[in-house]
Amino acid sequence: GLAKAYQERARLNNELIDMKGRIRVFARVRPMVGDAENGATPAVHVPNPGEVSVMLPAKAKLGGSSATGKLRPQTFAVDQALDAKCGQQVVYAEVAPLVHASLDGYNSCVIAYGQTGAGKTFTMEGVEGDRGVVWLAMNTLFARASEAAADLTYTFEVSILEVYNDTLRDLGVLETKPLGPGEQRQTLDVRLLPDGTTHVAGLSRHKVANTLDVAKLLRRAMSVRAQGATNINERSSRSHLVLTVHIACVPSHNVGRARVTKSKLVLVDLAGSERLGKSGSTGERLLEAQHINRSLSLLGSCISALRAKSRRVSRRAASLSNQPATDDSHIPFRDCRLTFVLSDSLGGDSKTLLLLHCAPTLAHSQESACTLAFGVRARGVSLGPATRQVSAAAKNSPYNISLPKPAGSPPLR
Ligand code: ADP
Ligand code: MG
Numbered sequence: 001g002l003a004k005a006y007q008e009r010a011r012l013n014n015e016l017i018d019m020k021g022r023i024r025v026f027a028r029v030r031p032m033v034g035d036a037e038n039g040a041t042p043a044v045h046v047p048n049p050g051e052v053s054v055m056l057p058a059k060a061k062l063g064g065s066s067a068t069g070k071l072r073p074q075t076f077a078v079d080q081a082l083d084a085k086c087g088q089q090v091v092y093a094e095v096a097p098l099v100h101a102s103l104d105g106y107n108s109c110v111i112a113y114g115q116t117g118a119g120k121t122f123t124m125e126g127v128e129g130d131r132g133v134v135w136l137a138m139n140t141l142f143a144r145a146s147e148a149a150a151d152l153t154y155t156f157e158v159s160i161l162e163v164y165n166d167t168l169r170d171l172g173v174l175e176t177k178p179l180g181p182g183e184q185r186q187t188l189d190v191r192l193l194p195d196g197t198t199h200v201a202g203l204s205r206h207k208v209a210n211t212l213d214v215a216k217l218l219r220r221a222m223s224v225r226a227q228g229a230t231n232i233n234e235r236s237s238r239s240h241l242v243l244t245v246h247i248a249c250v251p252s253h254n255v256g257r258a259r260v261t262k263s264k265l266v267l268v269d270l271a272g273s274e275r276l277g278k279s280g281s282t283g284e285r286l287l288e289a290q291h292i293n294r295s296l297s298l299l300g301s302c303i304s305a306l307r308a309k310s311r312r313v314s315r316r317a318a319s320l321s322n323q324p325a326t327d328d329s330h331i332p333f334r335d336c337r338l339t340f341v342l343s344d345s346l347g348g349d350s351k352t353l354l355l356l357h358c359a360p361t362l363a364h365s366q367e368s369a370c371t372l373a374f375g376v377r378a379r380g381v382s383l384g385p386a387t388r389q390v391s392a393a394a395k396n397s398p399y400n401i402s403l404p405k406p407a408g409s410p411p412l413r
Contacts, residue, residue, distance in 0.1 A: 023307050023346075024079040025375045026094060027052045027356040030119035031084035043071075043362040046083035052076050054369045055362060071362075076372035079379070084360060088126055091355075092136040098265070098351050099137045102247055103144055103154070105261035107350035109268065109342060110137075113296075113374065114357030115367040116237040116272030123355060124269045125218070134243060134267055138214050141245065141265075150252060157205040157246040158214065160221040161188075163338050164239035165291045171221035171241075172204040190340050197344045205246060237272040238288045240295070240338055266345040270296065273374065274367050295338040300378050302339050303354065305331045306346060307380040354378055 029044045029052065043055040058070040082091060098108035110133060112120035126132030138156075145154035160171040168188040175186075190200045208214050222232070229235035245265040271292045281289055309331070333343035346352055356375045358368035 022310060022350065023303060023352045023354070023378075025354045025356065025379045026080045026082065027076070027078045027358060027372060027375060028082045028086065028091060028119060028123060029084050029358045029360055030122065032360055037361055040361045040363075042084075042360045043365040044358045044360050044368050045073075046081045047075070049081055050077060050079070052078060052081045052358065052372055054358070054365050054372065056365055056369055074369055076369075076376055077379075078356065078372070078375055088123075088130055088132055088136070091123060092133060095133050095137065095353060096140060098353055099140045100144070101351050102245070102263050102265035103141065103249070105249070105263045107264045107266070107345045107348065109266040109345035109350060109352045110355065111268040111270060111299075111342075111352070112355045112357060113270050113273060114371050115274040115359065115364065118357035118359045118364070118368075118371070120269050120355075120357050121236070123357065124267060134218075135211060135214070137265065137267065138208070138211055138245070141247070142210060153250050153252045155248045156208050157248075158208050158217055159200075159203050159205045159244045159246070160217065161200060161203060161242040161244070161341065162225060162239050163242060163295070163341065164235075165288060166295065166337050168200060168203075168337055168341070169224075170203050171224045172206055172217065174220060174224055175227060190337055192340075192343075196348070198341060200341060236269075238292065240271050241269040242338075242341060243267045243269075264345055266342065268342070270299075273371055275370075295336045296374070298332060298336050298339050299342070300374055302331050302333055302343075302346060303352070303378040304380040306352075307378070311380070 027046075029046060032038065032040055032042070045053045045055075047053050053073045053075045055071040055073055058072050080094060082094075095110055098110060102108040110124075112124050114120050122132060124133050126135060141154070141156055145152075145156070148154065158172075162169045162171050168190065169186075170188060188200050188202050190198055193199050206213070206217050208217065225235060225239075225241075226232045243266070245267075247261075247263045247265060249261045273292070273296055275289070275293070331343070331347060333339045333347070339346075344350070354375060356371050358364075358371055
């Protein structure tokens with residue numbers, strides 16, 4: 001019953017992918033985990049596959065001292081809502097079309113968003129015996145490459161980048177010597193190439209041919225990330241992780257004019273979206289919180305601006321068929337390194353999936369509501385002041401970036 005309904009919805013979503021402007025916003029509610037949540041009342045529900053409902057403490061009356069203890073539900077519309085019963089395979093079924101698109105030469109991007117503990121890493125990496133998006137996607141890539149081997153030869157190279165306090169660090173190479181006092185870790189920078197793609201200078205790429213290669217690389221990334229961090233879990237909740245699969249495809253029988261496609265599949269595990277800076281944060285924590293808030297807010301601005309833009313373009317294409325369906329509005333990609341790195345995976349002809357994550361308990365329902373509100377804003381549904389601010393900010397941006405072209409030549413048919 002339910003599984004069938006989800007399958008049907010996945011099919012419809014895929015058909016609608018172009019009409020919806022190639023950016024879709026999903027929500028996943030994780031199950032109760034651990035002893036602390038044992039027997040807790042669930043506060044986040046999925047009443048239907050297009051909505052998530054969150055129980056929130058009713059606002060205290062004016063002059064009242066605290067919350068009244070009453071709860072009221074608030075509902076958020078998403079492209080697809082996945083409840084706690086949906087396992088990794090159900091989530092991956094939604095991601096798979098993007099993985100296939102990346103093999104066909106399109107840039108694709110999957111972004112996990114949510115507060116710390118909401119299940120982002122579970123979705124992206126998963127656990128031993130219940131693997132997540134990264135593994136399932138790599139399996140798809142390897143399987144399709146071997147199916148196509150008679151006609152097409154695919155090569156896959158993986159790079160792993162950490163974005164921390166607006167600096168970039170390569171997690172693909174082990175640092176050989178420990179840092180001396182006052183010494184800085186080597187950071188990388190990102191630039192825009194003439195062909196419209198972004199390039200992180202010096203970021204290592206590692207050829208992978210099977211999941212064993214991927215496992216080795218991920219293990220190394222974990223240990224590099226842990227270097228200099230007092231607590232690896234803390235570090236991972238304060239930094240963004242960007243795993244890029246560079247996909248190249250050439251005909252297996254090279255007959256002169258070989259056409260090559262190059263594309264990227266980008267899988268992002270974002271820093272925790274909880275508001276660390278609410279009160280009392282000072283020093284390093286405050287700086288981290290400011291960088292996280294700014295980068296996530298800019299990411300939301302870019303996504304909503306892209307969505308609005310693609311809607312304008314498709315409206316124009318539908319109504320004025322002999323006018324070019326172009327739109328040269330600017331997206332504020334360059335305002336931080338996270339969005340700059342992702343710009344060629346978000347813009348142009350690429351497909352993007354934003355996966356919102358919610359913890360199920362009442363204790364976290366306010367953060368869950370913030371996460372879902374971010375998603376709603378990213379969908380560009382609300383046309384309130386926030387959206388107008390976005391375009392004003394884009395207009396006033398010192399950078400004048402038009403949408404990057406998709407990487408490489410048109411996909412092979
Ligand atoms: P985040 O990366 O957002 O901080 P995690 O992915 O680390 O959160 O999840 C927190 C805990 O909840 C982990 O122990 C993880 O294994 C567990 N968990 C998260 N999502 C699920 C899920 N869908 N099913 C089962 N356990 C989950
Ligand atoms: Mg995590």
